[in-house]
Amino acid sequence: MLIYLKKNLLAIACIAMTFTACKKNSSEEPTTPSASNNKGIQLAADAKFGTVLTDKDGKTLYFFSSDAAGVPTCTGGCETTWPLYYSADASTDLNLNKSEVGEVIRADGRKQSTYRGYPLYYFANDTAKGDVKGDGVGGIWFVAKPDYSLMLANAQLSGNSVNYTSTYTIGDGKTIYLTDSKGRTLYAFAPDKNGVNTYTKGVAQEGIWPVYESEALNVPSAVTKTDIGVITVAVINKKQLTYKGWPLYYYVPDVKRGDNQGFLVGKTPGSVWPVLQLNTTIAPAQ
Structure with missing residues (x-):
């Protein structure tokens, strides 16, 4: 009987030691950041567009070509389709160039986040995380990316x-x-x-x-x-x-x-130094 009790006590002690060790090891292991911890603008990988800008929840952001001067021009009814994006939080994405992030105050006093000086927008028809349905709309709305050459x-x-x-x-x-x-x-x-x-x-x-x-x-x-x-x-x-x-x-x-x-510049407008329009003809060969 004594031997049986000793064996049981030893088993209980081993279980307690194992539980304590597991608990200790679990608390010491680094935790993997989750999407719920994201703040500010994030970078996401898209199969078609490569790296794109999103909000903290992974919803795609857009540039508007009419905002090239850095002034938001999507107002009134335009905002129904293209709601503005604003976050006061600094980005938690370590791969984002934070120096390119800014904000602009709209004519009505609201703030809007910018990237490379472009005000950022959502597209109302993007209903799911990762949707990029707004790209190319009207030939003037484009997925916001950190690496455009043009x-x-x-x-x-x-x-x-x-x-x-x-x-x-x-x-x-x-x-x-x-x-x-x-x-x-x-x-x-x-x-x-x-x-x-x-x-x-x-x-x-x-x-x-x-x-x-x-x-x-x-x-x-x-x-x-x-x-x-x-x-x-x-x-x-x-x-x-x-x-x-x-x-x-x-x-x-x-x-x-x-x-x-x-x-x-030149004798007549556009004759010597034209802007480059999409329908510009191919440069002549030498």
Whole structure:
């Protein structure tokens, strides 16, 4: 009987020790962060678009080409389809470039989160986590991504207090044209050839028309990626992005994003330094 009791006590002691050890080990193991702990803007992988921006719950965010100047222009009824996104929380995503995150105060006083200066929106028809149904709507709404090489502006061409149409005649009307990833207007130089920069003669001469340096990464879905290329401008040792063979340039007097007055340089508007529209013809061969 004594031997039986000793065996039982030993078994109970072993069970207690095992339970204590398991409990201790469990508390010391690192916990894996869950989606419920996310705050602010997040990065998510999409099978079609690659890395995209989402809110903390994984709902897709969008850029609006009409906001190229960094000012929210989706107001009134537009907001029913494209509700604004705002979060006061700093992003918990370690892979997100926090310096690109900001906010803007709308005309009605509400705050809206931005990325690379673009106000961020939801698409009302995205009903499930990971939906990207809003991309390409109207040719001016695009999934928000952190790695676009180019973006599209949908804006009024204007210079010297005069408005111009997409055909460079005086008049009102928005034009869709290429910008860099932060909304700065890009131009072509009419005498250039396909894949050949004929303007830049040296660093000093680059002057008010610097080349647009970029790698061919990602572009909005309205842009055909095979139309994008990269050339080397040997005289200044820089890589220059091209669209349909046209080397791309900035215009220094465009002092802020959304400015697009460079098309006025030359004898007639758009004849020497046109903006790059999607229907631009392929640059001529040498």
